[in-house]
Amino acid sequence: MKQIQLFGSGVSSKSLIVTDQRRVNCYYEKRDDGEKGKIAVFGTPNYNLFANLPSIVRGWWVFKNNIVAVAGSGAYTISALGVVTSIGTLQTSAGLVSMVDNGVLLFIVDGTKCYGWDGTTFTSPITDANIPNGATTVAYNDTFFICETPSVNGQYAVSPSFYTVGTAWNALAIGNASSNPDPLLAVDTDHGFLIPWGSSSIEFHQDVGTSPLPYTPIVSATQQVGLAAKFSRAKFDNTMAFLGTNLQGGYSVYKLFGFQPFVISSRDIDAYLVNFSTVSDATAISYMWDGHAFYLLTFPSAGRSFLYDGTTNVWSEQQSGTGLIGRYVGNLAIVFNGQVYISDYSNGNIYQLSDQVFTDNGNACMRLIQTRHIHDGGNMMAIDEVFLDLETGVGLQSGQGSNPQIMVSVSKDGGRTFGNERLMSIGMVGQYKGPRATLRRFGAARDFVFRFRMTDPVKFAVTYGAAVQRGLGK
Numbered sequence: 001m002k003q004i005q006l007f008g009s010g011v012s013s014k015s016l017i018v019t020d021q022r023r024v025n026c027y028y029e030k031r032d033d034g035e036k037g038k039i040a041v042f043g044t045p046n047y048n049l050f051a052n053l054p055s056i057v058r059g060w061w062v063f064k065n066n067i068v069a070v071a072g073s074g075a076y077t078i079s080a081l082g083v084v085t086s087i088g089t090l091q092t093s094a095g096l097v098s099m100v101d102n103g104v105l106l107f108i109v110d111g112t113k114c115y116g117w118d119g120t121t122f123t124s125p126i127t128d129a130n131i132p133n134g135a136t137t138v139a140y141n142d143t144f145f146i147c148e149t150p151s152v153n154g155q156y157a158v159s160p161s162f163y164t165v166g167t168a169w170n171a172l173a174i175g176n177a178s179s180n181p182d183p184l185l186a187v188d189t190d191h192g193f194l195i196p197w198g199s200s201s202i203e204f205h206q207d208v209g210t211s212p213l214p215y216t217p218i219v220s221a222t223q224q225v226g227l228a229a230k231f232s233r234a235k236f237d238n239t240m241a242f243l244g245t246n247l248q249g250g251y252s253v254y255k256l257f258g259f260q261p262f263v264i265s266s267r268d269i270d271a272y273l274v275n276f277s278t279v280s281d282a283t284a285i286s287y288m289w290d291g292h293a294f295y296l297l298t299f300p301s302a303g304r305s306f307l308y309d310g311t312t313n314v315w316s317e318q319q320s321g322t323g324l325i326g327r328y329v330g331n332l333a334i335v336f337n338g339q340v341y342i343s344d345y346s347n348g349n350i351y352q353l354s355d356q357v358f359t360d361n362g363n364a365c366m367r368l369i370q371t372r373h374i375h376d377g378g379n380m381m382a383i384d385e386v387f388l389d390l391e392t393g394v395g396l397q398s399g400q401g402s403n404p405q406i407m408v409s410v411s412k413d414g415g416r417t418f419g420n421e422r423l424m425s426i427g428m429v430g431q432y433k434g435p436r437a438t439l440r441r442f443g444a445a446r447d448f449v450f451r452f453r454m455t456d457p458v459k460f461a462v463t464y465g466a467a468v469q470r471g472l473g474k
Helices: 267-275
Strands: 002-005 022-024 026-030 039-043 046-052 057-063 066-071 074-078 084-089 098-101 106-109 114-117 138-141 144-148 155-158 174-176 184-190 193-198 205-207 215-217 225-227 234-236 239-246 251-257 260-263 283-289 292-299 304-309 314-317 330-336 339-344 349-354 367-370 381-390 405-411 422-425 437-440 447-454 461-471
Touching (some): 057 098, 057 330, 057 339, 084 114, 098 138, 106 138, 138 193, 144 184, 184 239, 193 225, 234 283, 234 292, 239 283, 283 330, 292 330, 381 405, 381 447, 422 437
Parallel strands (some): 022 314
Antiparallel strands (some): 057 066, 066 074, 098 106, 144 155, 184 193, 193 205, 283 292, 339 349, 405 422, 405 447
């Protein structure tokens, strides 16, 4: 008999007979010493309610020892204890906003007007003939605020140094991303450089100290890759990641290495992207967890969320609820006082991520692993046994999870359909020595794909999984 390792790194996409692998709400950790296996699987963090705002969070920033959030038309501070205080009102009530501070002033843009808050006074809006009203993104670099000016193609505006409300913007402090005639969608700063993002190009500008415009393009650094979704940009793993497109068409997820954009999406993920009817509404969040750099890309129109682990370079899915297909509830993320918080895309809830709870704000969370194709070169084969080596004895004292179960189903038609689920016990509280998570009698086929699914609110940690095969010949 032979043991066949179950787990791979593919993602089910364009052809199920090529790969039907899935990982939902879990991530890989490579074990260099291979103590029990080369890969361990852990559940992604769950979350508890931290604070609640009157409507969906449109944007936020940490300033003056508080989270400052825009929800609906209101601006609020949120303390470390989750206390919410109103500080001002915007002239819009929907759409994502961008904000950044210079140490003295928090500068906010909402696609219509610009706003400021210095910790005491909320200015709504800032009135200045040369301020870039209509901007949807704002960046800060070398004492300057920078915003795109949508009314002029390829143009961005630069604030006075150490800007405070009441200081006039200079009408001549105007830069241009002019290597290509594409629209300027957003601005960012990274590693000291200003990044104007176009729809088909990326430029890098540097501060050379001139006045009134301090920035000039680094012409040789211009890239022929454009931004496919304005709010897919995220600081990630000491650089930036984003959903992009090139002149040849199609979409990929990229990560900047210096001035160079490198594709980090797999061909399986790219196959999803090309078939989504809308990608321009994609949003991204990023955070570090347990030594893993995560980039989470959500497609609201498609109702899907994909999680990239920059530590292992493995993609998986993340979602809320217990359905087989869905999107993740998190819309925005922020780090505050060493904790990671996410906002709900459907209401004003703000959650704190935790690996000490195993529900999503009290609601069940599903972990799912769908395996590689198990086959023997097209020959008929029998699977005598499937087992998981995972953390046992993690059951709760009472209620759901007191006798936690893994639900197992199998496909024998290339991953197209799955049979009825069977239950595999992983042990009540304290049962560290068993029962062994094993199921037998799966019959014979030319191809097997196994699906393991858990919704019990307990710890999920798998160190190894295998199928025990007996060959039957042709």
